[in-house]
Amino acid sequence: MPNTKYLVVGSSHAALEAVQAIRMHDSEGSLTLLTRDSHLPYSPTVLPYVVSGRSAPNAVALRDDAYFTQHKVDFVRGKAVKSLHADRNAVELDDGSEIAYERLLLATGASPAIPPIEGIGSVSYHVLRTLDDATKLNAAMKQAKQAVVMGAGLVGMHAAENLVKAGVPVTIVEMAKQLTDGYFDATAAGLIEKAFTDNGAKILTGSRVVKLAPSSLGATLTLDSGATLEADLLLVATGVRANIGFLNGSGALVAHDRGILVDETMQTSAANVWAAGDVAQAKGFFSEDKVMNAILPDAAEQGRIAGQAMVGDPGLRRYPGGIPLNTYHFFGRHAISVGSSKVPEGGEVFTRFDEASGRYLKAIFLDGRLRGIYGVNEFFDGGVMCQLILRGTDLTPVKERFLAEPMKVGRELMSKLWR
Ligand SMILES: Cc1cc2nc3c(=O)[nH]c(=O)nc-3n(C[C@H](O)[C@H](O)[C@H](O)COP(=O)(O)OP(=O)(O)OC[C@H]3O[C@@H](n4cnc5c(N)ncnc54)[C@H](O)[C@@H]3O)c2cc1C
Numbered sequence: 001m002p003n004t005k006y007l008v009v010g011s012s013h014a015a016l017e018a019v020q021a022i023r024m025h026d027s028e029g030s031l032t033l034l035t036r037d038s039h040l041p042y043s044p045t046v047l048p049y050v051v052s053g054r055s056a057p058n059a060v061a062l063r064d065d066a067y068f069t070q071h072k073v074d075f076v077r078g079k080a081v082k083s084l085h086a087d088r089n090a091v092e093l094d095d096g097s098e099i100a101y102e103r104l105l106l107a108t109g110a111s112p113a114i115p116p117i118e119g120i121g122s123v124s125y126h127v128l129r130t131l132d133d134a135t136k137l138n139a140a141m142k143q144a145k146q147a148v149v150m151g152a153g154l155v156g157m158h159a160a161e162n163l164v165k166a167g168v169p170v171t172i173v174e175m176a177k178q179l180t181d182g183y184f185d186a187t188a189a190g191l192i193e194k195a196f197t198d199n200g201a202k203i204l205t206g207s208r209v210v211k212l213a214p215s216s217l218g219a220t221l222t223l224d225s226g227a228t229l230e231a232d233l234l235l236v237a238t239g240v241r242a243n244i245g246f247l248n249g250s251g252a253l254v255a256h257d258r259g260i261l262v263d264e265t266m267q268t269s270a271a272n273v274w275a276a277g278d279v280a281q282a283k284g285f286f287s288e289d290k291v292m293n294a295i296l297p298d299a300a301e302q303g304r305i306a307g308q309a310m311v312g313d314p315g316l317r318r319y320p321g322g323i324p325l326n327t328y329h330f331f332g333r334h335a336i337s338v339g340s341s342k343v344p345e346g347g348e349v350f351t352r353f354d355e356a357s358g359r360y361l362k363a364i365f366l367d368g369r370l371r372g373i374y375g376v377n378e379f380f381d382g383g384v385m386c387q388l389i390l391r392g393t394d395l396t397p398v399k400e401r402f403l404a405e406p407m408k409v410g411r412e413l414m415s416k417l418w419r
Contacts, residue, residue, distance in 0.1 A: 009034050009104070013296055019073060028072065031071075048158035051134050086273055089102065091246070102272065120212050126235045128237060148171050148233075152180060160235075164201050168233065169200070173209055185341065188335055193205075218230070218233070240278065261280075262281065276299065278294040284321050285390070286340045298322045305318070349365075384414045
């Protein structure tokens with residue numbers, strides 16, 4: 001059985017950061033990067049651009065073969081881990097072979113969660129998580145006459161905008177009362193909804209698809225209201241689920257069938273096994289509860305910490321907890337949300353909304369310290385806001401200026417703190 005010192009499973013953000021962190025301290029130890037994807041590593045965040053045709057599928061790689069050769073990484077693609085045998089430090093692959101490791105990182109991310117709707121197996125539908133998904137959606141979009149997007153999270157909204165821009169009539173069906181629920185509040189969602197309806201999309205919030213059936217066009221969707229929709233292109237974008245299927249028999253690593261539980265160094269409860277990124281369930285920043293913060297910056301940070309821990313880097317800084325951060329561009333506008341939307345006891349909320357220009361800002365403070373900030377068509381730097389939250393910077397002396405010009409004042413503050 002092949003044996004490797006470091007085995008990193010996955011080839012996306014968490015995995016690539018871990019590889020880099022490992023190689024910073026151990027340039028020679030055998031390192032295998034194994035992924036079920038057949039492509040060179042890429043970011044799922046480019047997929048909307050592949051769907052729209054703006055990015056060519058063969059031009060989105062984050063690393064090339066020369067990188068792996070130079071860094072002595074054995075990059076194995078097109079092979080999936082089928083099961084983990086943590087008791088004997090080995091993984092079994094889908095081709096029946098096994099790899100033994102000294103230290104293992106599970107950076108297997110997440111996949112689209114498919115809702116158990118009656119008839120879903122009888123119709124064809126798209127999802128958007130991999131480069132192959134994006135290529136297929138791009139091809140289907142060119143032929144489509146009528147599209148339905150199920151789910152108005154950011155993945156569904158990005159795809160819906162591409163469809164609108166391609167001239168395909170689109171209906172977005174969302175069971176929550178608003179679009180982008182969990183990312184933006186009702187005011188911001190209202191602005192996003194207006195941009196979509198102004199551009200011709202049909203929005204059905206508070207609606208649930210209860211049945212799917214094949215039809216002459218493609219599929220008939222029945223809603224909980226009894227109304228029906230027809231589609232020849234159906235995109236299911238109803239959230240994601242951690243890729244943990246290979247843990248059968250190692251179930252103690254997981255809580256409530258969600259993500260792999262990790263500590264502040266991304267170590268799991270199994271010896272020599274770490275997990276990072278969308279597959280991991282780590283400490284949140286606003287509470288001690290373990291949460292899944294399925295965003296790119298967190299995947300990268302967790303991957304780096306895991307790599308440092310695996311290699312025994314003395315410079316390792318423990319994971320401070322995930323802070324939600326989402327930026328979203330739609331029809332030439334942008335929305336951003338950073339931090340917690342909950343107003344804590346004794347907290348203060350500031351809002352500014354100019355309906356005419358569509359500019360909206362909301363900030364939540366506790367004891368003069370920022371907890372969350374949200375904006376539509378407002379300019380501020382998400383990374384800077386994250387740092388202000390993380391460091392608990394007291395904004396009391398500059399609060400008025402900060403609310404008037406969050407980008408400028410945020411940067412001023414950070415340049416002092418970073419010095
Ligand atoms: C369309 C889209 C747009 C997005 N936009 C944003 C954005 O604007 N901002 C943001 O912060 N986040 C965004 N995200 C989320 C972001 O992409 C993820 O949080 C991030 O990619 C997570 O990285 P990861 O390394 O944990 O896992 P993933 O990116 O999910 O990668 C998992 C890797 O593991 C591999 N794998 C899975 N199972 C196995 C197995 N059994 N064996 C071997 N390999 C396996 C996969 O092939 C893949 O290489 C977006 C996601 C999508 C889909």
